Amino acid sequence: xxxxxxxxxxxxxxxxxxxxxxxxxxxxxxVLLEKHxxxxxxxxxxxxxxxxxEASLHELCGVGTADSPGSVRKLFSKLGADxxxxxxxxxxxxxxxxxxxxxxxxxxxxxxxxxxxVRACPGAxxxxxxxxxxxxxxxxxxxxxxxxxxxxxxLVMMMKxxxxxxxxxxxxxxxLRYLGFSLRERxxxxxxxxxxxxxAYELNAFHYFEMLKGYxxxxxxxxxxxxxxxxxxxxDVILKNGGEIRYNTEVTGFIYGEDGRVTGVYAGxxxxxxxHVISNVIPNNVFEMSDLKHVPRKDRKLVNARxxxxxxxxxxxxxxxxxxxxxxxxxxVFIAHRQSSRGQADADMGMYVVNxxxxxxxxxxxxxxxxxxxxxxxxxNGMMKNVTPENYAAFKSETARKYIEDYEKTLGVSIxxxxxxxxxxxxATFARYFGAPNGTAYGYELSGWDGVMAxxxxxxxxxxxxxxxxxxxxxxxxxxxxxxxxxxxxxxxxAIADIRGERGE
Amino acid sequence: MKKTEKIKLSISKFLKIIPDRLxxxxxxxxxxxxxxxxxxxxxxxxxxxxxxxxxxxTETRDLSSDVRLFTLRPDASRGTxxxxxxxxxxxxxxxxxxxxxxxxxxxxxxxxxYEASEKYEIAVKxxxxxxxxxxxxxxxxxxxxxxxxEPMGVFTYEPLRDAADVVAVAGxxxxxxxxxIVRSVLHGDCAARLTxxxxxxxxxxxxxxxxxxxxxxxxxxxFIPVTENGDGAxxxxxxxxxxxxxxxxTAYSLFxxxxxxxxxxxxxxxxxxxxxxxxxxxxxFGQITDPWNEPDATVPDRDVYTLTVxxxxxxxxxxxxxxxxxxxxxxxxxxxxxxRCRSGECGFCHxxxxxxxxxxxxxxxxxxxxDAVYGYVxxxxxxxRSDLTLEINPV
Numbered sequence: 003x004x005x006x007x008x009x010x011x012x013x014x015x016x017x018x019x020x021x022x023x024x025x026x027x028x029x030x031x032x033v034l035l036e037k038h039x040x041x042x043x044x045x046x047x048x049x050x051x052x053x054x055x056e057a058s059l060h061e062l063c064g065v066g067t068a069d070s071p072g073s074v075r076k077l078f079s080k081l082g083a084d085x086x087x088x089x090x091x092x093x094x095x096x097x098x099x100x101x102x103x104x105x106x107x108x109x110x111x112x113x114x115x116x117x118x119x120v121r122a123c124p125g126a127x128x129x130x131x132x133x134x135x136x137x138x139x140x141x142x143x144x145x146x147x148x149x150x151x152x153x154x155x156x157l158v159m160m161m162k163x164x165x166x167x168x169x170x171x172x173x174x175x176x177x178l179r180y181l182g183f184s185l186r187e188r189x190x191x192x193x194x195x196x197x198x199x200x201x202a203y204e205l206n207a208f209h210y211f212e213m214l215k216g217y218x219x220x221x222x223x224x225x226x227x228x229x230x231x232x233x234x235x236x237x238d239v240i241l242k243n244g245g246e247i248r249y250n251t252e253v254t255g256f257i258y259g260e261d262g263r264v265t266g267v268y269a270g271x272x273x274x275x276x277x278h279v280i281s282n283v284i285p286n287n288v289f290e291m292s293d294l295k296h297v298p299r300k301d302r303k304l305v306n307a308r309x310x311x312x313x314x315x316x317x318x319x320x321x322x323x324x325x326x327x328x329x330x331x332x333x334x335v336f337i338a339h340r341q342s343s344r345g346q347a348d349a350d351m352g353m354y355v356v357n358x359x360x361x362x363x364x365x366x367x368x369x370x371x372x373x374x375x376x377x378x379x380x381x382x383n384g385m386m387k388n389v390t391p392e393n394y395a396a397f398k399s400e401t402a403r404k405y406i407e408d409y410e411k412t413l414g415v416s417i418x419x420x421x422x423x424x425x426x427x428x429x430a431t432f433a434r435y436f437g438a439p440n441g442t443a444y445g446y447e448l449s450g451w452d453g454v455m456a457x458x459x460x461x462x463x464x465x466x467x468x469x470x471x472x473x474x475x476x477x478x479x480x481x482x483x484x485x486x487x488x489x490x491x492x493x494x495x496x497a498i499a500d501i502r503g504e505r506g507e
Numbered sequence: 508m509k510k511t512e513k514i515k516l517s518i519s520k521f522l523k524i525i526p527d528r529l530x531x532x533x534x535x536x537x538x539x540x541x542x543x544x545x546x547x548x549x550x551x552x553x554x555x556x557x558x559x560x561x562x563x564x565t566e567t568r569d570l571s572s573d574v575r576l577f578t579l580r581p582d583a584s585r586g587t588x589x590x591x592x593x594x595x596x597x598x599x600x601x602x603x604x605x606x607x608x609x610x611x612x613x614x615x616x617x618x619x620x621y622e623a624s625e626k627y628e629i630a631v632k633x634x635x636x637x638x639x640x641x642x643x644x645x646x647x648x649x650x651x652x653x654x655x656x657e658p659m660g661v662f663t664y665e666p667l668r669d670a671a672d673v674v675a676v677a678g679x680x681x682x683x684x685x686x687x688i689v690r691s692v693l694h695g696d697c698a699a700r701l702t703x704x705x706x707x708x709x710x711x712x713x714x715x716x717x718x719x720x721x722x723x724x725x726x727x728x729x730f731i732p733v734t735e736n737g738d739g740a741x742x743x744x745x746x747x748x749x750x751x752x753x754x755x756x757t758a759y760s761l762f763x764x765x766x767x768x769x770x771x772x773x774x775x776x777x778x779x780x781x782x783x784x785x786x787x788x789x790x791x792f793g794q795i796t797d798p799w800n801e802p803d804a805t806v807p808d809r810d811v812y813t814l815t816v817x818x819x820x821x822x823x824x825x826x827x828x829x830x831x832x833x834x835x836x837x838x839x840x841x842x843x844x845x846x847r848c849r850s851g852e853c854g855f856c857h858x859x860x861x862x863x864x865x866x867x868x869x870x871x872x873x874x875x876x877x878d879a880v881y882g883y884v885x886x887x888x889x890x891x892r893s894d895l896t897l898e899i900n901p902v
Contacts, residue, residue, distance in 0.1 A: 039845070039857050039900050049854075049873045050661060052784075164518050171521040179514040231877035238881055248819065249900035250845065286540045299537045307535035313548065322785045386547060391554040391592045392624075403667055421668045422785035425661075429548035434556050439541070441548030451531045456524050 004273045007033045008501050009494075012253045012267060013282030015043025015436070016483055017473030019236035020490030021280045021497070023081045026243035028498055034240060035269050037252035042233030043282070043436055044443055045483065050423040052368050053320035056228045056375060057427070058443070060197070060334060060357055061090060063216030064484045065223025072220040074484045077491065082242075083235040087223035090362040096193040096336040097412060103341075106190050107332070110221035122190060129182040136181065137215055140166045140208065170208040170455045175343075177207035185341075192343060193336050196353060196379050198480060199312040199444045201343035206453035209480065216484065222334070224362045229483070256288055256470075258296035264469035278469055278497040282490070284476045285465060286310075286439050301465050308452055311444025311481060313429035315385070317376035317402045320423030325360045325372040329415045333361040337412050347381050354378040356409055374417065376405050380429055389428075398426035445476025454480050471496050554591060556657045560599075561585035564651040565626070570714045573633045574680055576617070577647055580626050585652065590623045593658030595687040595697060596762075596790070599627065600656040600847045603639050608841055612639045613848050615683040615764075615790075616658065619690035627655075630714060632680040659853055662764065662790035664688060664699050669760040670786055673699040674753070676745055676773070678706050678765025684790060685764065686715050693727050699760075702753055706733035706745040706765075713740070729753070745769070747776035758783075764790040770870075771800065791850035791871060798830055798890045801868040805892060812891040816842055817861065817898040833858075833865070833886035833897060844886065845902045851888035856899075860884045863895025 011022040014036035022034040040046060044058040065087045066072030071079070078085040093115070095107040106122040109115055112134075120127055143163035147154045159167060169177050174195070178188040192202040194214060202210075225232050240247055248269075255268035256279070266275040281288050285305050289297050321328065338346045338353035346353035357375040359366040367373050378401075380386070389397045402424060410416055429441030436443075446452055457464075457478040465472055473493035475481035543549045566578040581587040593599075598615045618628035633644045647653065662684055664673065675685045682705050691697035707713045713732050723730035731753050732740035743749060750761070761782055763773060770789060777787060798804055807829035814827040814836055827836035834856055837844040847855035851871035860882045867874075871888040878884070886897065 039855065047875050047877075049852075049875060054875050160518055167518040167521040168516045171518070171524055172516050176514060176516060180516045227877040227880060228875070230875055231880065234877045234881040234883070246820065250902045251900075287543065289540050290542055294539055300532065302537045302540070303532050303535040305540050306538065307532045322783060386551075389547075389551065391551060394551065394555060394592065395594050399665065399667060406667070418667065420785070424665055424668050428551075430551035430555065433543075433546070433548040434552035437543065437549075439543050439549065440546040441552070451524075451528045456528045459525055460528060 004275060005033065007031050007274060007276045009033075009278050009280065009497055010035065010267055010274045010276040011280045011282065013043065013474070014038075014041040014233075014237070014247065014249075015282045015474055016045050016233075016486035017475070017477070017490035017493065018043075018280070018282030019233060019240070020077070020081065020487045021282070021473050021494040022245055022247070022490075023083070023236050023239040023243070024491050024494035025497065026240050026245035027081065028494075029244075030498060030501060031244075032240070033246045033248060033274060035251045035253055035267070035274065036247065036249050037437065038435055039249045040230075040233070041237040041247065041249075042230055044432075045229035045233045047228040047230040048425070050318075050320060050425055053371070053373055053423045054228065054367075055318040055320070055373060055425065056359060057230075058316070059225070059229035059483060060355065060377070061222030061224050061362075062087070062483050063213055063222065064220060065089065066220035070220075072216065072223075074223065074487065077487055078232075078235070081236070081239050083232075083239050085232050085235045086226055088226055088363055089220070090222040090224055090333050092333060093217050093222065094193055094334045094336055095332045096190060097338070098189065098341060099339045099412060102186070104186065104190065108190070108193075110218055112218060115218045119190070123184070123187045126183065126187045129187065132181045136165050136169060137211060139163055140169065140211065166208070169211060170206070172207055173203050174205045174207040174210045175202040189341060189343075195343050196336070196346075196355065197482065198448055199379065200447060200449045201347045203342075203344060204449040206448065206455050209448065209454040213482065222362075224359070226363055253283070254291060256292045258293060259469075262296050262468060264467060277501045278471065280471045280473060280490075280493045280497055282474045284438055284442075284445060284474070285472060287437060288470075296467075298467065301467070304464055309447040309449070310440045311442045311447045311475070313380045313432050313441040313443050314427070315378040315380055315401060315429070316427045317374075317378075317405055318423075318425045318427075319374040319376075319406070319417065319421055320367065321372050321374065321417060321420040322370070322422040323372070323420045324370060325358050328372065328417055328420065330358045330372065330374070330413075331361065333358060335413070337409065347379070350385055351404070351408065352379075352381075354405060371422070376409070378405060386429060394430070398428065402426050443475070444481040445474065448480045454478070469500065554589075557587070557591055558657070559602075560591060560655050560657070561587040562590075562627070562653045562655055564647050564649055564653055566649060567647065570630055571712055573635075574630050574714055575633070575644060576628055576630050577643075578626050578628050579653060579655070582652060590625075590627060591657050592623050593620055594663040595620055595691040596663040596684040597658040597660040598684070598848070599629070599658055601629070601643075602654045602656075603642050605639065605642055608838070609843060610639050610838060611656075611846055613659075615687070617683040617686045619687050619694060619696070621691070621694050621696055630680060630683045656847060659847060660790070661852075662762070662788065664697055664762075666698060668785065669699070669788075670758045671698070671700055672755045672757060672759035673701050673762055674750060674755075674759050675701060675703045675762045676706075676750060676765070677703065678745065678769040679708075679712065680714065681765035681769070681790070682714055683764075685762070686718070689719065689722055689728055693722055693725075700755075702729040702731065702755070704731045704733060704745055704750060704753055706769075709734050709736055710738040710740060744772075746772065747779040751780060754780075758786065760786045760788065762788050762790075767793065767795060767797065767800075791848070791852060794832060794835070794849040795868060795871065795888055796831075798866065798868060801870065803869050805866045807866075807890075807892055813894040814891065815894075815896040816844075817896060818842075818901050827891045827895075829891060831890070833884070833889050833891065833895075837886070837899070842899075843901060844899050846887050849887045851885050854885060856886045857883060858886050858900065859898040860889075861896040861898055863897075864892040865889040865895070866892050
C-alpha cells in the first residue's frame with residue numbers, strides 16, 4: 003500500500019518523538035514509524051516481578067526547577083507534554099580507590115557546588131573562579147554568535163572571547179590544567195566524562211562544560227515515571243495533535259527521486275511518501291538502506307571516517323530491603339580503581355556508575371524494597387570478546403557477579419542476599435532494540451576531530467541530503483537525553499521550512 | 508600535593524578544527540558502510556533473538572492420553588540454520604494457522620539448553636475445544652513445517668538471586684519447564700539442588716515419570732510425585748503441608764508452574780511456608796480464562812461489550828464478552844493481534860486503550876507505571892468493563 007504524508011519520522015527515540023511532536027503541533031501531516039512496539043528507544047523501562055526498572059536514564063541535565071525552568075523543562079512545556087521532574091540535590095559521589103584515591107560528593111547549585119568542591123579540594127578556589135569566568139564568557143560568546151546568526155566577526159571572537167575559543171578547540175583535561183586545576187581536582191571535575199563516552203584527554207572541553215553547567219545550574223532532573231513516562235508524554239502530544247504512530251513498523255528502505263531528493267521510505271511492505279523524512283536512525287543504517295548512488299560521496303566518506311560511540315552493560319537489581327536498611331545513601335556513585343579516565347576507559351573493571359533511584363524517588367519501587375542500576379561503559383568489544391550465543395547467559399551472570407561484588411567491597415555494603423530480581427543488558431541488547439551498529443547507544447564517538455564543536459561548525463555542509471534530516475544522539479550536539487530532544491525539534495524546524503517551501507538552514 | 512605544571516593553549520587551534528576534520532573525512536573510503544550484521548553485538552542479537560525461527564517437526568511421542576511431545580529442528584531450506592539458544596525454563600511461542608488466521612500459543616521448551624544445538628522439544632496438551640492445541644495434535648506430523656518465536660521468559664534459575672536449594676512445584680503439563688531444568692542439572696549446567704514435587708490426577712498423567720524417577724535414583728534430584736489417589740505416589744493435592752514436608756530445612760527457592768487453579772490455591776497457602784518473597788517464583792502458565800475467580804475481580808454490568816479495534820487508522824467493531832480477554836475476542840473475530848506470553852508479562856501485545864474501562868487482575872498486571880497513566884494495556888489479560896476502543900499494532 004502507498005501512504006502519503008507531509009512528513010515521515012523514522013524511529014521513535016528521543017529525537018524522533020520531539021521531531022514528530024513539533025511537526026504535529028505545526029499542523030504538518032506526520033507519521034512516526036517505530037520498529038519496536040513502544041516509544042522511546044533507550045528512554046524506556048521494563049518490568050520484572052514487582053519492580054519496574056529504568057532502562058537507561060541516570061538523570062537529565064538542563065531541567066531546572068518549576069520556578070526557574072531549564073532548557074529541557076521548557077522544551078516539554080512548549081510542546082504541551084505533561085512531563086514532570088524531580089530534582090536531585092547531589093550531582094554525584096565519586097570514589098576512586100587506592101593510593102591518591104578519593105571519595106567526594108558534589109552538590110548542585112553554584113554556591114553548593116563551589117562549597118562542596120572546595121571542601122574536597124581546599125586549594126581550588128582560584129581555579130574555580132577562572133572556570134566560572136570561562137562559563138560566563140562562553141555564554142556571552144554564544145549570545146554574540148547567535149546575534150550574528152552564526153557568522154561572527156573573527157577578530158571580535160579572538161579579541162573578546164579567546165578563552166572560549168580555547169575551550170572550544172581543546173580537550174577537557176588540557177583546559178582544566180590551563181585553568182590551574184591540579185590532577186586530583188581535574189579528575190574529580192571530569193567525573194561526568196563517561197556520560198559523553200569520551201575520556202577527558204580527548205573530550206572537547208566546551209562540550210563537557212555545557213553539560214556540567216546544566217547539572218550545576220538546575221541540578222539533576224529525574225522523571226517520576228522513569229524515562230518511559232517522558233516517552234509516553236511525547237507520544238501523547240503527537241496523538242493529540244492529529245499525528246499517527248505506527249509501532250512494529252520497521253523501515254527497510256529509503257526512497258530517492260531522480261534529483262537525489264529523499265521522497266519516502268519502505269516499511270512493512272508499504273510505501274510511505276513524504277515531502278520530508280526525518281531519521282532518528284543513525285546515518286550508517288540509513289545508507290545501508292539506500293541506493294548508494296544517491297548518497298553524496300562526502301557523506302559516505304564522513305560515515306566511514308567516524309568511529310562509533312560506546313555501548314553499555316547494565317545490571318538492574320530489585321532488592322527486597324530498603325536503601326536505608328542496606329546502607330545505600332547516594333543516588334549516583336561513580337566508582338573506579340584507576341585514576342585517569344584513560345586507564346578507566348581502557349580497562350575491564352575500569353569505571354562504572356551505580357544509581358539508586360529510591361534515594362531520589364522513594365516510591366520508585368514497592369514499599370520495603372529498592373533498586374540498583376549499574377552502568378558499565380563498554381569502550382571496545384574486548385569485554386565481549388569471548389561471548390557466544392551459547393555462553394551469553396552465563397556471561398551476563400558472571401559479569402553481574404563481578405560488579406556487584408566490587409560494589410559491595412567498595413561501599414562496604416552487602417546486597418547480594420537481597421536480590422529479588424536481576425536483569426542484565428549488554429551491547430547486544432542495544433543492538434537488538436535499536437539496531438544501531440555495534441550496539442552503540444551514543445551514535446558517533448565525540449572525540450578529537452569529531453567533537454561537538456567540529457560537528458557544529460560543519461552543520462549545513464554535511465549530511466545535507468535534500469528531503470532528509472537527522473536527529474538523535476548521533477547528530478551534531480552529541481548524545482544525551484536533553485540534546486537528543488533538542489535535536490528533534492531542530493530537525494522538525496528544518497523539515498517544516500522545507501515542506502513549506504521556505505529556505506532551510 | 509604536586510604543583511600543577513603550567514600549560515599553554517593557543518586559540519589558533521580553533522582555526523584548525525575544520526581543516527583537520529576535512530582531512531580526516533577525505534582520507535576515508537567512499538564505499539558502503541560496514542553492514543550492521545558485521546558487528547558482534549548485532550550478530551549476537553540476531554542469533555539470540557531471531558524474529559521468527561523456521562522449524563520442522565521431526566518426531567512425535569505420546570506422553571499420556573492427551574499430551575504429545577514434539578521434537579522441532581531447524582529448517583535450513585527456509586532460512587533457519589540453527590536454533591536460538593535459551594535458558595532452562597523459557598518458552599517459545601508457536602504460530603499456528605487455523606483457517607485464514609495465524610494464532611500463537613506459548614509452550615515451555617522442555618528439552619535442555621545444551622540440546623539446542625540440534626533440537627527443541629515442546630509438550631502440548633490437547634484441550635479438545637477446537638482450538639490451537641487440537642490443531643497441533645491433528646496436523647503436526649514428522650515433516651510438518653512450523654514457525655516459532657525466539658525463546659522468551661524469565662522463569663529461569665539464577666544463582667545470584669535464587670537459593671542453592673530449589674523446590675519445584677509442578678501441576679500437570681506445567682512440569683515442562685522443570686524437565687528442562689532437570690536435564691540441565693543432569694548435564695552439569697545448573698548448580699541448583701532440585702526437589703521436584705509433581706502433582707497430577709493419577710499416575711498415568713504424570714509426564715516424564717520414568718525419566719524423573721531415574722534422575723532421582725541417580726541422586727541428581729529429589730522427585731516427589733503426588734497424585735489424588737496416591738497410586739505409586741504421595742497421596743493428595745500439593746499444598747503447604749506437602750511442600751514443607753519435603754522442602755529442605757534451610758532457605759530454598761520455590762518455583763511454581765501449573766494450571767491457574769493451582770496458583771490460586773497455593774497463593775493462599777504460601778504465607779504458611781514463611782518464605783521471603785524473593786524466593787517464590789511462579790510461571791504464569793496459560794491465560795486467565797476465568798477472571799471472575801480472581802480475588803480482585805470487579806463485576807461487569809453487562810455480559811457483552813462492544814470493542815472497537817483500531818489498526819493502521821482503520822476501525823472495526825467486534826463483540827467482547829465480559830469474561831474473555833480483549834485478545835481472545837480479537838482472535839475470535841479473526842483479527843491478527845500481536846501476542847506472545849498470553850499472561851500479561853511479556854508486553855508484546857501492548858496496545859493503547861483509547862476509551863473504555865478494563866479489569867486487569869493485579870496478579871498479572873505487568874504494565875509499566877506510565878502505561879497506566881497514559882492508558883495502555885496488555886490485551887491478553889485485560890477484561891472489558893465498558894464498551895471500548897483499542898488501538899493495536901499489527902506485526
